[in-house]
Amino acid sequence: DVKVTQSSRYLVKRTGEKVFLECVQDMDHENMFWYRQDPGLGLRLIYFSYDVKMKEKGDIPEGYSVSREKKERFSLILESASTNQTSMYLCASSFAGGADEKLFFGSGTQLSVL
């Protein structure tokens, strides 16, 4: 079974702190994604990566950055956390190419910024 693992289920941080959210997948997927999920807004794409050291902005990249130094790991960084970044963060991965864009998701990290 494909496994996408997010390092924390719940996280509480203070405004202004630097926050790292880690995601690891074990299926050798090329593509990795970070989404945030808010009530009534669904999943919104923050950043994605099609390869190591490669990153692309999604729909809402402001206030976030990412790092992909190894194929299996994709990190989301909040340089200076703010209260409007309180949300559920979901990491996902998928194979590149072909016709299968099916995403496999991690269990999510519920981040609260106080």
Added chain:
Amino acid sequence: EDKVVQSPLSLVVHEGDTVTLNCSYEVTNFRSLLWYKQEKKAPTFLFMLTSSGIEKKSGRLSSILDKKELFSILNITATQTGDSAVYLCAVADSWGKLQFGAGTQVVVTP
């Protein structure tokens, strides 16, 4: 601007009822439409649809795509309490990037 709209936003049904969920979309360079079920945290994959008029079926769940009218429906027959979840619709563009709708919350009461 690309968008994916799901309706209704929520519904409550009794066990045994049939449920129909709707997803309409406006996406440049459409490649496929996907349905996910989200019970606790991680959405789990249900269906991927690429061709119009071909129904995909898995047990009591089925889905169909209309690429001319730009929508899809997800049907759940003989609902059970275990079907209670948020159902997400997503549309992939030619790059494989997915745009999600807001989801439909389904509550099945005993």
